[in-house]
Structures are given as structure tokens and as C-alpha cells.
Amino acid sequence: MFVTDSSRLETLRRQLGETEALIERPASAFQARHGRPMPADNxxxxxxxxxxxxxxxLSASMQGSPGRPCQGAGSPTAGPTTITIDTTRHRGTQP
Structure with missing residues (x-):
């Protein structure tokens, strides 16, 4: 479970900028190397x-309700937000 509040907004904004830069560098390198964008399903x-x-x-939720704790990725629900990450789909071995 993940819960935070607006006291961490600047940290989350910094992390967002770093994540966008992390996406941009390899995407630009891929474009330069292959002459086409990185596939959307990469x-x-x-x-x-x-x-x-x-x-x-999360940032939008925090800005919309300053002072209120946010749960999950800015989930407006009172309970936790369940997510599922398929860790077997992209692995090279079959189960």
C-alpha cells in the first residue's frame, strides 16, 4: 500500500522529470539508430x-486536494487500488 501527501509533491515532481528524461534518452537513441520510433509495445x-x-x-490528485493523503496513483477511492503486473508475459521462458 502506498500513501503520501502534498508534503512530498516537489519530490514527486522531480521524480516525474527524471522519469521523463529516462524515457527520452533511450527513445532518442533508438530513433537515431533505427530511423524509427521505439515500438509502443516495447x-x-x-x-x-x-x-x-x-x-x-498522483501529482494531479495532490494538487486537487491539498492536505489530503493520497492512496495509490491518486486513487479517489477510500480503499487501496489493486494493480496487476504480468511478470511472465515478456520473459523468454514459458511456465
Whole structure:
């Protein structure tokens, strides 16, 4: 379970900027090397964009309700937000 409040907003903004830069460097290098954008289904890119999107949601929720603790990725619900991460789909071995 993840809970935070607006006292961490600047840290989350910094982390968002770092995550966006982390996405941009390899995406630009891929474009330069292959002459086309990195595929949208690239597992690394998908995960980094999910992290970025969660930070954007959390930041927006914190700005919309300053002083209120935020749970999950800015979830407006009273309980925890359940997420599922498929760790077997992109591995080279079959179960």
C-alpha cells in the first residue's frame, strides 16, 4: 500500500522529470539508430510510461486536494487500488 501527501509533491515532481528524461534518452537513441520510433509495445517503454502516468495522476490528485493523503496513483477511492503486473508475459521462458 502506498500513501503520501502534498508534503512530498516537489519530490514527486522531480521524480516525474527524471522519469521523463529516462524515457527520452533511450527513445532518442533508438530513433537515431533505427530511423524509427521505439515500438509502443516495447516492454521497457511500456513500464516507464506506466510509472510516468502514475506520477502524473498522483501529482494531479495532490494538487486537487491539498492536505489530503493520497492512496495509490491518486486513487479517489477510500480503499487501496489493486494493480496487476504480468511478470511472465515478456520473459523468454514459458511456465
Amino acid at each position: 516492454v521497457w517503454l511500456v513500464q516507464r510510461k506506466a510509472e510516468r502516468d502514475a506520477l502524473v495522476k
